[in-house]
Amino acid sequence: MxxxxxxxxxxxxxxxxxxxxxxxxxxxxxxxxxxxxxxxxxxxxxxxxxxxxxxxxxxxxxxxxxxxxxxxxxxxxxxxxxxxxxxxxxxxVDSKKKLHTKVPLHFMNQETNPAVKLAGAVITHVINELEVECLPGDLPEFIEIDLATIEAGHSMHAKDIALPKGVTLVAHVIAENPVIASATVPAAVVSGTAAEGTEGATPAA
Missing domain, CATH: 2.40.240.10 (Ribosomal Protein L25; Chain P)
Structure with missing residues (x-):
């Protein structure tokens, strides 16, 4: 640009x-x-x-x-x-020297995630950018985060991300390993599922 x-x-x-x-x-x-x-x-x-x-x-x-x-x-x-x-x-920037900068995250495949479609889970994007280290020529415009397989009750951390070639997380991000996204099932969905299970149960003799 x-x-x-x-x-x-x-x-x-x-x-x-x-x-x-x-x-x-x-x-x-x-x-x-x-x-x-x-x-x-x-x-x-x-x-x-x-x-x-x-x-x-x-x-x-x-x-x-x-x-x-x-x-x-x-x-x-x-x-x-x-x-x-x-x-x-x-x-x-010097083309021969690595730089530290923040790169935006683009979240993909959230709508097709089984936990969202079948279990009523809600995926929360905890952070929207990540600090990385790379040579200027390797700097990506954004990093794609694939949310297709994150399970209900689980989180995706910085170290779980597949980074582009030549790109690494900066030291403090590696040490902290922050949560990138999490999948939770709202209490209303959990209680509703439990109620349905109760209604469908066969009364004891």
């Missing part, structure tokens, strides 16, 4: 306010052992880009003064109540 930005020379609260009043958003590009670069972006274009999942989780090509560089979106500051982006941070 391509991003067009422009060089910004003025700093400070006043300069940033004037930028925002003119429909621009201030930002910075940093990392890869290079100087921090001050940039400005068209606010409306940025606002619409931020609504796309891929903008948050993929390597972006940002063009500044005719030169393109690969970056990751690292931070976004929003106005507390206005629909306004106050500031954005982009981090340069």
């Amino acid at each position: 391509k991003v067009v930005a422009f060089e910004r020379s003025l700093q400070g609260t006043g300069a940033s306010r004037r930028l925002r009043n003119s429909g621009k958003t201030p930002g910075i590009v940093y990392g890869a052992d290079k100087d921090v670069q001050l940039v400005e972006l068209d606010h409306n274009a940025l606002w619409h880009a931020l609504k796309k999942e891929v903008f948050h989780s993929s390597i972006l090509d940002i063009e500044v003064a005719g030169k393109s560089q690969q970056v990751l979106l690292r931070d976004v500051q929003y106005h507390p109540f206005k629909q306004m982006v106050l500031h954005v941070d982009f981090q340069r």
